[in-house]
Amino acid sequence: MKSDTIHFGTDGWRGLLDTEMNMASAGLVAQAFADYLKEKNGKQPSCAIGYDGRKYSPEFAKLFAEILSGNGILTHLSDRVVPTPVISYTVKHQKLSAGVMITASHNPPAYNGIKFKGPYGGPFFTEETQKVETLLGKSPIKRSRDHIPVDNLWPDYQSRLNELINFDRIRKAGITCVVDSMHGAGGSLLPDLLTQKGCRATGIDSDILHDFGGRAAEPLEKNLSPLKQYLMGHPDYSLGLATDGDADRLGVMMDGGIWLSAQETILLLADYLVCVKDIPGAIIKSSSVTDKLRMLYESPDRQVLDVQVGFKYITEKMLELPVALGVEESGGFGYGIHIPERDGIFSALLFLEMLAVSGYQKLSDKVAQLREKAGNLYYDRIDYPFDKPGRMRVLPDLVRNDLKNIGGYPVHRMDTYLSSRGVINGVKIRLEGDCRWLILRSSETEPMMRIYAEGQSESEVETFLKIGVQLIHEYAGVPE
Secondary structure, three states: OOHHHOOOEOOEEEEEEOOOEOHHHHHHHHHHHHHHHHHHHOOOOEEEEEEOOOOOHHHHHHHHHHHHHHOOOEEEEEOOOOOHHHHHHHHHHOOOOEEEEEOOOOOOOOEEEEEEEOOOOOEOOHHHHHHHHHOOOOOOOOOOOOOOOEEOOHHHHHHHHHHHOOHHHHHHHOOEEEEEOOOOOOOOHHHHHHHHOOOEEEEEOOOOOOOHHHOOOOOOHHHOHHHHHHHHHOOOOOEEEEEOOOOOOEEEEEOOOEEEOHHHHHHHHHHHHHHHOOOOOEEEEEOOOOOHHHHHHOEOOEOEEEEOOOHHHHHHHHHHOOEEEEEOOOOOEEEOOOOOOOOHHHHHHHHHHHHHHHOOOOHHHHHHHHHHHHOOOEEEEEEEEOOOOOHHHHHHHHHHHOOOEEOOEEEEEEEEEEOOOOOEEEEEEEEOOOOOEEEEEEOOOOOEEEEEEEEOOHHHHHHHHHHHHHHHHHHHOOOO
16 A cells, blocks of 8 residues: 555545555554654654444554554553544543544445544544645554553543533433444444433444444434334334444434434534533534524623534634534534533533423424524435536635525625635525525545535535535536
């Protein structure tokens, strides 16, 4: 494997098993990472390493640990599959130099990958990831089995959950849940913990499988048929919760198997933290999250700030200023009282606490109350395959053209977002009126354009998305 064929993304590196990610390529990345840690931290850096249940994940983790050890780096290797947020918490709690998680998150099982975590307990920033990439192949690989304590990292993380979550309130309220771990790294952790606390919780697909049982390990409605069927057959449960392949993201279903969008999940979490728990600090949202957050919760004492899509941009803000909540539309939620990182396990427990405190036993009743307060939310997105020439020039050309009108609504302003290479790869077109916008994003790694829209009716959203497709073709110079 040549170092010039390894290209890091926004959160480390992912590649096809065997052909792209194998022991040779993982070794190159590990040595570059070791060089980076020594360069940044001096004589005795330290690191925590965890892994998910994908094929070869334990082997990659052991290899990584041996190479870091060979470079004199104290390495705490997990003794079992763990969720990504456990590694992030371990790094922050134990004041380590960095963390490594072997996972490809929600990608198909044919992939594996490596996530890098900073000493603050969140994803590496772009410039740090780029520094590691520049060190690929620069040093000979050194391996050793010294300096590798093998630890169970879960108990310290669970102790923090015990401090932050009111399990007695959940138990006394009689809240009951079904947890779908999607055969991922969450395993039986959530249902076991809740059961230990005297709460009624049932786990489905809790056994950890290389291939996630044939499902895509992303907690979206289309992938959660088992959870839906279970809730339909057991209408007495309060709600359903699902975590993704490495358990850093959360999906929610109401009682009876009715999907709750990530956007409304976000509003419920924000409402609880702001209006009930009175947690101070800003709300940071990726640009594709509903602007109802701003309408409902922005005040002279609380900012609601947009950042570009990608949780590391939320993390940056969480390290710059006091933050109550950081959220992205794909189900990643982080908290100022916890770690500047997505955490599906903590989010699930906080969601249960929210429902318990609300006085409602069924999530559907709490959602009905939210909709009375916030009104209906109209949002949708399209992942639009587009492999035509000119894909990367669409957005820069669109911005230069200074659009005046979308779907009959004047353009209020355009916010632009840059890739790690300084090229415009995202544009949010804000339209006149509340909660009216269109986002276009170009993928740097896939032949794909992503289109997001929020409006004040389903028909508005549909119109905005159609115009998004038209704009892509128009500025690429390719007819539909």
